[in-house]
Amino acid sequence: MTDRITLVTVVIFVYLAVTLCVGLAAGRRASRSVQGYVAGDRDFGLLVMYFITGATVFSAFAFLGGPGWAYSRGAAAFYILAYGVLGMAPWYAMGPRVAALGRRFGFVTQAQLLVGRFPSRGLSALMALLTVAAFVPYVTIQMRGAGIVIEAVTDGRIPLAAGAAIAYAIVLVYVLASGVSAVGWTNTFQGIFMLAIAWALGIYLPNRLYGGVGPMFEQILEARPELLSLPGLTGNGEPWSWGAYSTAILASAIGVTMWPHLFMKAYTARSDAIIRRTVILFPTFQLFLISVFLIGFAGVLFPQAPDQADFILPFLILRSDLPALVVGLFCAGALSASMSTGDALLHGAASVVVEDGVQPFRRLSDRGQRLLMRILVVAVGGLAYLFALVEGFSLVDLLLASYGIICQYMPAMLAALYWRRATTAGVVSGLLAGSAVSVFFFLCPELKPLGMHEGILGLIAHIPVLLTVSLRGTPQDDEHVSGYLRV
Amino acid sequence: MSLRTWRRIAWAYHLIFAVAVIWPVQTLVNRPDPFVLGLPRQMAWATAWVLGSLVVLWRLDLARARAMRAAPPEGDG
Numbered sequence: 001m002t003d004r005i006t007l008v009t010v011v012i013f014v015y016l017a018v019t020l021c022v023g024l025a026a027g028r029r030a031s032r033s034v035q036g037y038v039a040g041d042r043d044f045g046l047l048v049m050y051f052i053t054g055a056t057v058f059s060a061f062a063f064l065g066g067p068g069w070a071y072s073r074g075a076a077a078f079y080i081l082a083y084g085v086l087g088m089a090p091w092y093a094m095g096p097r098v099a100a101l102g103r104r105f106g107f108v109t110q111a112q113l114l115v116g117r118f119p120s121r122g123l124s125a126l127m128a129l130l131t132v133a134a135f136v137p138y139v140t141i142q143m144r145g146a147g148i149v150i151e152a153v154t155d156g157r158i159p160l161a162a163g164a165a166i167a168y169a170i171v172l173v174y175v176l177a178s179g180v181s182a183v184g185w186t187n188t189f190q191g192i193f194m195l196a197i198a199w200a201l202g203i204y205l206p207n208r209l210y211g212g213v214g215p216m217f218e219q220i221l222e223a224r225p226e227l228l229s230l231p232g233l234t235g236n237g238e239p240w241s242w243g244a245y246s247t248a249i250l251a252s253a254i255g256v257t258m259w260p261h262l263f264m265k266a267y268t269a270r271s272d273a274i275i276r277r278t279v280i281l282f283p284t285f286q287l288f289l290i291s292v293f294l295i296g297f298a299g300v301l302f303p304q305a306p307d308q309a310d311f312i313l314p315f316l317i318l319r320s321d322l323p324a325l326v327v328g329l330f331c332a333g334a335l336s337a338s339m340s341t342g343d344a345l346l347h348g349a350a351s352v353v354v355e356d357g358v359q360p361f362r363r364l365s366d367r368g369q370r371l372l373m374r375i376l377v378v379a380v381g382g383l384a385y386l387f388a389l390v391e392g393f394s395l396v397d398l399l400l401a402s403y404g405i406i407c408q409y410m411p412a413m414l415a416a417l418y419w420r421r422a423t424t425a426g427v428v429s430g431l432l433a434g435s436a437v438s439v440f441f442f443l444c445p446e447l448k449p450l451g452m453h454e455g456i457l458g459l460i461a462h463i464p465v466l467l468t469v470s471l472r473g474t475p476q477d478d479e480h481v482s483g484y485l486r487v
Numbered sequence: 488m489s490l491r492t493w494r495r496i497a498w499a500y501h502l503i504f505a506v507a508v509i510w511p512v513q514t515l516v517n518r519p520d521p522f523v524l525g526l527p528r529q530m531a532w533a534t535a536w537v538l539g540s541l542v543v544l545w546r547l548d549l550a551r552a553r554a555m556r557a558a559p560p561e562g563d564g
Contacts, residue, residue, distance in 0.1 A: 075519075081533045082508040085540045089501045092544055093494075214525035221519055221527075228519035228527050231510075246509035253505070280548055283541040290526070290534060 004324045008153045011328025012335065015193075019186055019339065020170050026185035027178020044268040048184040049278045051191035052265055052344070053088075054285035059138075059341030060145020062292055063194065063334050064310050070296025072309035074224070076232025076240050077293055083249045084286045087256025092279040096272035097417055098263055100487045110263035110409070111356035117416040117476075117484045118424040121360040126428070127409075128357030130435060131260045132380065134405040135349040139384035142342030143168055145310075147388060149334045152314030153327070164388050167335060171343045172381055176374045180268060183344045190336035195288055197333025202291025205298040205316060213294060220300050227300060235309075243450030248400060251455035254410045255403030261348035346384075350376035400453065404442055407455030408434040411466050419470075420481050426470030434462025493550040500543045504536045 150163025
């Protein structure tokens with residue numbers, strides 16, 4: 001047993017070393033400017049854009065949280081399958097428009113676009129604050145995911161805290177050295193790895209344990225029918241509400257559309273056609289969730305159970321009869337999922353703080369910006385690491401909390417791109433109202449009507465405020481507005 | 488069909504997709520059996536909408552490419 005664990009550990013460390021080399025090598029291609037560090041000199045092709053989009057959305061949350069939900073909450077997990085494409089499809093129209101504005105005005109972040117249309121340093125600072133508030137829990141998810149995998153495969157010899165620290169020390173090194181180029185190329189390497197592993201495991205486990213996918217679901221339907229009926233169960237095993245299920249889909253779809261790091265990646269694309277093709281191909285990435293759910297469902301009737309639902313994937317792999325080398329590769333696939341999202345988020349959070357939180361108030365030199373971004377990559381990573389050590393929450397719950405905040409960007413961004421009559425006061429008021437309502441219901445979940453997601457409740461307050469304040473204010477200068485609407 | 492028609496189809500498709508996977512429409516597709524390719528029916532339902540999105544967006548892109556060949560660019564999406 002010890003030899004097996006040692007071999008699995010060796011495979012994982014080899015994988016981490018290869019990832020580090022890919023990340024460091026990638027940075028040698030990019031220029032040493034802020035554009036190079038944040039936007040990859042706007043030179044990413046289809047392959048990298050495809051994986052950077054897929055991998056920044058599919059993360060430890062999908063690879064560990066997805067099976068965890070299928071295993072413990074059954075059909076509730078299907079919401080994850082539904083929302084991704086709904087969130088990405090609007091990018092077919094919006095992505096090229098965002099990229100064109102980035103090229104025209106030199107934007108490298110989402111807030112720069114919004115503040116360009118609605119000039120306000122306060123709005124810029126607010127966006128920076130909200131983005132970091134949403135990114136920290138999301139990075140926390142990724143770190144916990146990496147820690148979970150390493151703790152499980154080493155049989156507890158490397159605890160979650162140390163495992164997360166090792167994986168993210170490597171992420172920090174390549175993000176600090178190479179910026180978004182490292183994120184792009186490591187995501188490509190990790191994405192290919194992750195897809196292959198997920199499908200292999202999703203097909204293997206049901207066949208090995210039940211004799212096939214159909215027989216597995218037949219047995220689950222016989223023994224645990226409540227798991228195969230929507231809207232599934234809550235974390236406590238109680239029936240989930242339709243209000244919560246439906247609004248989780250809507251809030252998450254809006255959240256995907258509005259993730260600040262997706263805007264930043266749109267600025268990295270070499271051409272509009274590449275953005276459109278990335279969106280068209282996105283459903284192929286989404287289908288990988290099927291394999292992820294199959295892994296989780298395979299654990300339902302397994303005789304033993306892990307301590308936490310999120311551990312189900314490594315738990316099952318380690319109890320399969322697979323050779324140690326293959327087990328190591330599977331666990332490396334899960335690490336890929338965690339690190340490929342975590343690196344983009346760390347890089348994104350640091351870039352947003354500097355470009356949107358600092359630059360509008362104090363101009364820094366190109367070199368100063370890059371230095372501060374690197375310091376902030378470490379600071380945000382450290383903060384997320386502290387949260388990652390706290391027990392007692394699920395990966396998916398953390399993600400849903402992040403989406404509540406990000407949802408509030410949607411009315412403001414649509415107004416910036418498509419609504420001539422929107423004003424700065426309207427956008428700021430709407431954002432403040434929506435965020436306040438969202439945070440209130442996050443803190444007081446028992447008050448949510450019909451169990452609705454706090455992000456959707458925030459939007460119900462946000463949109464009327466934005467419309468009313470904008471329509472009552474003085475319209476923006478026509479020439480200024482046309483620069484954003486006629487792209 | 489023209490680019491404009493395909494744009495409308497794409498928007499309509501994704502709107503219907505959103506409605507189809509939430510309450511109350513999803514309650515009409517809430518029995519796991521009969522299984523579809525071994526998957527519970529609700530899971531196959533969501534998967535079918537995801538695949539449909541791939542087809543609709545691909546056709547929209549073809550229409551866009553045709554329109555771009557026929558006339559100079561006049562905007563995105």
